[in-house]
Amino acid sequence: MLEEKTEDRDEEEVKRRTELIRKEAGALHAPAVIQSFLAAMPLTYLLFTPRARVLDHIAMMERLKNEPLVIRHRHQPDRGYTELSVCAYDAYGLLSRTAGTLASKNLNILRAQAYTSKNGIMIDTFQVTGPDGSICTFEDVWESVSTELRDVLTGRSRPPLPGASRGTAFPGRTPLVSVDFDNTSSNEFTIIDVTARDRLGLLYRITRELYDMNLDITSAKIVTEGILAMDSFYVTDLLRKKVSDQDRLARIHDRLFAVLE
Known part of the structure; x- marks a missing residue:
């Protein structure tokens, strides 16, 4: 009964939010474009993505009709970060390659959201700061990020390797490190829920391991709170099936744990 009530509330909230999005996007896009976008995106995207970001994503997906990928950044000085969005057709390893490119530029990922639409379009959004934790507004840096990302995501170059992890010592306490699986x-x-001490390049290292183990990340939620990174990845194998084999789950656990310590 509780689950049914929760689902009803979610459906009501999605309906309310999509109506607002239709009104706000109506001045910029045809109704068919808006409906196509909303119908293709997963429930969690419609529930939790800010409307201003949704409007950006609709525009990016429209541009994708004429471009191989779309990259956009927007400075948010009131929030202390720059928001980077990348939109591309089903690009395996998109999250990992983008995270690696940002880390190679000494840019820190505070949070990230990754979604795949029903028609195979991936939209990844990153909230990013400079190496000192403040907003990076140097446009030459972002032009370099965009250029390198285009080369990496279109296969013209290999993903850059981030520098050595810049861990911070915390005398007297060790941040929790955990890898948990939820198949229910x-x-x-x-x-896959991962908790670890946050450090430069962590997201790249996690997603690279998942990529190397032939796991497809359909969506992800990346959150940093203080010294901890708490990340959730929704994955399948390359046949779009859940990972249920206990031996394989154990191998995934061990490989992730090795990069987290």
Whole structure:
């Protein structure tokens, strides 16, 4: 009964939010374009993505009709970060390659959200600061990020390797490190929850391991709170199936744990 009430509330909230999006986007896009976008995006995207960001994403997806990929950044000085969005057709390893490119520029990922639409378009959004934790507004840096990302994501160059991890010592305490699997909450995906000490290049290292283990990240939520990174990845194998084999889950656990310590 509780689950049914929660689902009803979610449906009501999605309906309310999509109506607002239709009104705000109506001055910029045809109704068919807006409806196509909303119908293709997963429920979690419609529930939790800020409307201003959704409007940006609709515009990016329209541009994708004529471009191989679309990259956009927007400075948010009131929030202390720059928001980078990358939109591309089903680009395997998009999250990992983008995270690696940002880390190679000494840019820190505070949070990230990754989604895949029903028609195979990936939209990844990153909230990013400079190496000192403040907003980076140097346009030459972002032009370099965009150029390198285009080369990496179109296969013209290999993903850059981030420098050595810049860990911080915390005398007297060791931040929690954990890797947990959830195969019950979703009918389609295995959810991998990772907690570790945040450091430069961490997201790249995690996603690179998942990529190397032939796991496809359909969506992800990346959150940093203080010294801890708490990341959730919705994954399948390359056949779009959940990962249920216990031996394989154990191997995934061990390889992720090795890069987290």
